[in-house]
Amino acid sequence: MTTHNIEKTEGVVLKITPSKESDAILSIYTHDYGRISVYGKGIKKINSKNARGVTPSTLSLFELNVRKGLSSLIRASGIKYYTHIQDHIETDILAQCLLEYYYRYVPENKPDLETYTFLVDALKAIDTGYSYKLIYALILVFIMKDNGIELEVDGCVHCGHTSVTSFSLVDGGFVCHKHQTPQDVELSIDALKAIRHIYKTPIAHVDALSIDESVLKEILFIFEHYIDEYCGIYLNALRFVKEWI
Ligand SMILES: [Zn+2]
Structure with a gap:
């Protein structure tokens, strides 16, 4: 199978657990899939374009490669930053x-x-x-x-x-x-x-x-x-x- 199951869904990052190098595992509560675990490659890099979108307590749009078990992050962009929290x-x-x-x-x-x-x-x-x-x-x-x-x-x-x-x-x-x-x-x-x-x-x-x-x-x-x-x-x-x- 070479087809990728790429989906877009809104959600909030609940927790970021560092993984190897600059990767991390995100726990996200999403509109379409509920709570899921997502592998974020390179998101801990200082210049990662996804850094703001994966900030906890932010409403974001996620582009994901959805799999059973661990999905992977393609892109995260903030929709609403609750900056006063x-x-x-x-x-x-x-x-x-x-x-x-x-x-x-x-x-x-x-x-x-x-x-x-x-x-x-x-x-x-x-x-x-x-x-x-x-x-x-x-x-x-x-x-x-x-x-x-x-x-x-x-x-x-x-x-x-x-x-x-x-x-x-x-x-x-x-x-x-x-x-x-x-x-x-x-x-x-x-x-x-x-x-x-x-x-x-x-x-x-x-x-x-x-x-x-x-x-x-x-x-x-x-x-x-x-x-x-x-x-x-x-x-x-x-x-x-x-x-x-
Ligand atoms: Zn009574």
Whole structure:
């Protein structure tokens, strides 16, 4: 066979692992193929024409020779450089968290439009400069849902009543006054509303969310609880996030 399967697809480089000489192996989340591994010949050379296109946290167009296993890179050109992500340590770490989740926990060769869209929208939101606590909460919710954890945020998890007073970590949702037990976390109305809004709002509509930083501080531990206790997710970058949240 001499035919080459050359394809173009948009995507984001998640991680670059140096290989021999100036080569490197790229982990890329692509629109058409999901997460794939790509061999980039000569991309570590100072004058490589693909250098900018393979910068992590950049939306790029990739021209690939697609193979089962390890594909190879022909060309990478940047479409959108999220240059403000590196302006602050907090936004930089959030982006690292996101990329780390993708390369460690999102399965290879399983394209999924929702997963792709979240990655691109989240990078854009981080770059735009929205509250990093809010973006952090939205990323935690995405990871929860991606691991099959659903919360009941429309009403009491026991009876469905829409007038709620607390949150049950064990039952995964709101609880009304009647069903509240001492184990449930009693929260302000603002905090309960914030949980619901964060849970329901796509990250592309982050501008529609207006949540006090003090309220965010009050509820972040709920989302963290599910990541830590139920998802079996461990992210290096998350340690740093917890230091400044
Ligand atoms: Zn109830």
